[in-house]
Amino acid sequence: MGANIYRNKKPALAFLLPAFLFMVVFLYYPFFKNILNSFMHLKQLGASATEFNTPWYTNYEEMLHDPNVWTSVKNTIIMMLVTLIGQVGIAIILALMVDNIGRGKQFFRTVFFFPIVISATALGLMFNLIFLRDKGMVNQILEILGKQNLTDWKAEGIALITMMAPVMWQYVGFYFVILVTGLNNISDELYEAARIDGATALQRVRYISVPLLHNVICTCSVLAVTGALKVFDLPWVMFPKGMPLKSTFLTGTYMYYQTMETKNVDYGAALAVLIVVLGVILAKVVNAIFREKDY
Amino acid sequence: MKKRIIAAMLTGAMVLSMTACGNSGDAGSTASTGGDTGAAAPEAEAPAADAGQEEAAPAADAAGPVELVVTTTFAGEDSNAQNYKDAVKGWEAETGNTVVDTSATADETFKTRVATDFETGSEPDVLFFFNGADSNSFIEAGKVVSIDEIRAEYPDYASNMNEDLITASLVDDKKYAVPANGYWEAMFVNTEVLEAAGVAMPGADYTMDQFKADCEKIKAAGYAPIAAALGNIPHYWWEFAIFNNQSPANHLEIPESAADEGGQSWVAGMNDIKELYELGYFPENTLSATDDETFAMFTEGKAAFLIDGSWKVGGIVSSCQSDPNDPATLDTAKLDKFDVTYVPGKGSRKATDLVGGLSSGYFITRKAWDDPAKRAAAVSFVEYLTSDEMVPKFAQHGASALKNAPEVDASEFNSLQIKAMNMMAGTTSLTGAVQDLFAGDCRVSTFDGMPEIVTGRVAAEDAVAEGLEAYHNQ
Numbered sequence: 101m102g103a104n105i106y107r108n109k110k111p112a113l114a115f116l117l118p119a120f121l122f123m124v125v126f127l128y129y130p131f132f133k134n135i136l137n138s139f140m141h142l143k144q145l146g147a148s149a150t151e152f153n154t155p156w157y158t159n160y161e162e163m164l165h166d167p168n169v170w171t172s173v174k175n176t177i178i179m180m181l182v183t184l185i186g187q188v189g190i191a192i193i194l195a196l197m198v199d200n201i202g203r204g205k206q207f208f209r210t211v212f213f214f215p216i217v218i219s220a221t222a223l224g225l226m227f228n229l230i231f232l233r234d235k236g237m238v239n240q241i242l243e244i245l246g247k248q249n250l251t252d253w254k255a256e257g258i259a260l261i262t263m264m265a266p267v268m269w270q271y272v273g274f275y276f277v278i279l280v281t282g283l284n285n286i287s288d289e290l291y292e293a294a295r296i297d298g299a300t301a302l303q304r305v306r307y308i309s310v311p312l313l314h315n316v317i318c319t320c321s322v323l324a325v326t327g328a329l330k331v332f333d334l335p336w337v338m339f340p341k342g343m344p345l346k347s348t349f350l351t352g353t354y355m356y357y358q359t360m361e362t363k364n365v366d367y368g369a370a371l372a373v374l375i376v377v378l379g380v381i382l383a384k385v386v387n388a389i390f391r392e393k394d395y
Numbered sequence: 396m397k398k399r400i401i402a403a404m405l406t407g408a409m410v411l412s413m414t415a416c417g418n419s420g421d422a423g424s425t426a427s428t429g430g431d432t433g434a435a436a437p438e439a440e441a442p443a444a445d446a447g448q449e450e451a452a453p454a455a456d457a458a459g460p461v462e463l464v465v466t467t468t469f470a471g472e473d474s475n476a477q478n479y480k481d482a483v484k485g486w487e488a489e490t491g492n493t494v495v496d497t498s499a500t501a502d503e504t505f506k507t508r509v510a511t512d513f514e515t516g517s518e519p520d521v522l523f524f525f526n527g528a529d530s531n532s533f534i535e536a537g538k539v540v541s542i543d544e545i546r547a548e549y550p551d552y553a554s555n556m557n558e559d560l561i562t563a564s565l566v567d568d569k570k571y572a573v574p575a576n577g578y579w580e581a582m583f584v585n586t587e588v589l590e591a592a593g594v595a596m597p598g599a600d601y602t603m604d605q606f607k608a609d610c611e612k613i614k615a616a617g618y619a620p621i622a623a624a625l626g627n628i629p630h631y632w633w634e635f636a637i638f639n640n641q642s643p644a645n646h647l648e649i650p651e652s653a654a655d656e657g658g659q660s661w662v663a664g665m666n667d668i669k670e671l672y673e674l675g676y677f678p679e680n681t682l683s684a685t686d687d688e689t690f691a692m693f694t695e696g697k698a699a700f701l702i703d704g705s706w707k708v709g710g711i712v713s714s715c716q717s718d719p720n721d722p723a724t725l726d727t728a729k730l731d732k733f734d735v736t737y738v739p740g741k742g743s744r745k746a747t748d749l750v751g752g753l754s755s756g757y758f759i760t761r762k763a764w765d766d767p768a769k770r771a772a773a774v775s776f777v778e779y780l781t782s783d784e785m786v787p788k789f790a791q792h793g794a795s796a797l798k799n800a801p802e803v804d805a806s807e808f809n810s811l812q813i814k815a816m817n818m819m820a821g822t823t824s825l826t827g828a829v830q831d832l833f834a835g836d837c838r839v840s841t842f843d844g845m846p847e848i849v850t851g852r853v854a855a856e857d858a859v860a861e862g863l864e865a866y867h868n869q
Contacts, residue, residue, distance in 0.1 A: 143835070143836065143869075144510060144511075144514055144532060145507065145510065145511045145514065146510075146511045146513075146514025146515040147514045232688065233679075233680045233683075233684065233688070234688070234691070234692060234697065252679060252680040252683055254680065254683035254684070255680065255683055256682075256683070259683065340627070340685075341626075341627075341843055343626045343627065343682070343683055344626050344682040344683035344846060345626070345682060345846045345847065345850065345852070346843075346846075346847075360504065360507050361503055361504075361507070361839075361843070362836045362839045362843070363507065363510075363835055363836050364836055
């Protein structure tokens with residue numbers, strides 16, 4: 101009789117119901133409502149849409165001709181690549197280096213992880229000061245080193261780099277901690293055996309650490325790519341309204357701009373749908389590329 | 396079986412706890428309502444002695460503190476931010492009521508927030524907001540109460556105001572907002588930069604040609620002539636550039652199209668800004684800088700001219716204080732280096748024809764009016780903030796709508812405020828801002844699109860045409 105409780109799934113369903121209802125009310129209903137709104141005429145946030153656009157697919161047609169959409173999609177894809185190479189790549193190098201030191205591992209884990217706990221908005225404001233044209237930290241250092249003219253780090257040509265560098269920097273520690281944990285799970289006996297067989301430190305990394313980290317790296321890569329789609333606050337604080345000349349829009353910031361700044365709410369809803377579609381496609385692609393292996 | 400019972404009990408407990416959570420909110424709100432039902436501002440003026448109105452004004456019979464949610468634009472660098480805080484404290488001390496202040500700097504995000512609050516039913520009780528097109532949506536929805544409706548119960552409401560100066564709504568021509576203080580837009584000057592560049596302080600007959608000649612000298616001396624972030628806040632230049640191609644008589648007329656006479660004056664205004672940009676009179680990073688950055692250039696003596704509103708006086712004064720929150724730390728010698736004058740004129744607009752008026756006022760929302768606990772308190776709050784004693788403190792160097800404005804004691808003002816009052820004394824006309832009528836997404840092509848216009852990526856004609864089309868489709 102006692103074991104029957106594990107066969108009967110009804111109590112578990114009762115426990116799942118509140119969470120399910122929560123998801124329905126706060127995720128799935130707004131999600132489907134948003135899809136509907138993208139076909140409606142809606143120019144005020146919070147207002148009820150009363151009529152369909154004419155034709156109903158107007159916003160999607162407009163998207164095809166909107167250069168800012170293409171800019172934001174292009175920038176988002178660049179952001180993904182930067183995230184993948186900059187965040188996961190640097191995190192792998194840092195993790196391997198920290199794993200090979202004798203003392204201070206905990207210290208480095210804390211130091212590298214610390215930016216994660218700081219609000220992205222606060223970081224955005226801080227980097228605004230760092231990259232300020234007049235009296236910014238970077239320009240002051242360059243001035244000390246003898247540079248004559250002030251550099252506008254937010255100018256059109258380099259704005260994207262200025263925006264992506266802090267985003268990259270902020271999340272390196274997150275992947276670093278995941279990778280260090282992955283490295284800790286590799287048995288010391290493997291390294292010991294390799295050492296006895298005469299493997300150098302580099303060979304131990306190449307033939308033991310990296311292959312056994314494969315699945316962790318895959319997980320980090322999927323997280324990094326999907327996370328890049330959601331980046332919003334730091335770029336918006338540093339480059340509001342896609343400044344300069346709307347060249348720094350990401351899909352998220354452009355959707356916010358259309359909804360909150362221009363009050364083009366239905367178009368913002370259509371952009372949100374685009375983000376979801378983009379997210380699903382990219383997640384599939386990334387999952388196909390970074391498929392986990394069974395050992 | 397035992398485990399099944401435990402599981403069932405846990406489920407029940409969970410459901411009960413959730414229900415309790417839901418109920419607790421209700422209970423709280425019920426209790427609060429109950430408490431508030433009997434609450435009213437003890438100081439609230441008695442409603443009209445009309446038997447028919449007794450039911451409508453139960454607040455006057457009640458006692459106990461009321462909590463009012465108030466949103467204003469008296470925040471951030473607004474020169475009245477401190478005056479407002481002091482006034483709120485004064486009203487709270489006098490009445491025993493409390494104010495939940497949700498004020499914020501007046502920008503597009505703030506306007507969106509207010510509009511969304513109204514749409515979602517979370518609007519404040521009292522609102523100090525723009526009385527132009529920005530308030531159309533909530534007036535159309537009947538979410539604020541007209542002054543006439545309030546006067547039916549409180550006959551003395553806003554009776555100290557000059558009726559002609561209370562702006563009527565664009566929606567139904569009714570008056571909703573009680574004005575407190577007026578505003579003006581003019582040109583602030585950093586005289587230290589002018590001296591270094593050998594440029595004389597502009598006067599009342601300043602023309603655009605003289606302005607360009609001065610800018611050339613300032614630029615040659617190594618300074619930025621104009622402090623403006625065209626990629627962030629082009630609003631002031633937008634307004635005056637259009638005004639310079641019109642006259643006070645027709646500035647508030649929105650053109651039918653970019654091709655007609657009015658539309659062409661807008662196009663010419665955009666092209667004037669483009670010309671100044673191409674001449675290099677704006678800061679090098681004008682397209683990528685924020686307004687705060689270019690304002691800092693002005694206060695730190697790296698730029699000469701700044702077109703902005705009367706509210707910027709407070710920001711300039713703060714920049715001259717070692718502690719921005721402590722007026723006692725004001726460096727008066729530093730403040731004396733700043734001046735304010737007229738925006739250079741052109742064509743039919745004289746330099747002394749300024750943009751200004753009474754574009755904001757206190758609204759009482761329908762939600763507060765229909766709440767018996769809050770009605771009297773809301774009226775009391777607005778009357779306190781718009782009293783004959785309070786308005787001059789807010790109006791300072793600007794205009795007010797008071798019938799009997801008291802004499803201003805100049806000794807209470809700093810040097811920049813006195814210069815502003817002198818400048819205002821020479822004004823030949825004060826015209827409202829056309830952008831207050833041209834609100835919403837119609838602005839996007841020429842406001843957010845200003846960088847594209849000045850860099851030549853979008854023709855001024857196309858940008859104006861797009862904006863006007865959006866306006867007429869609203």
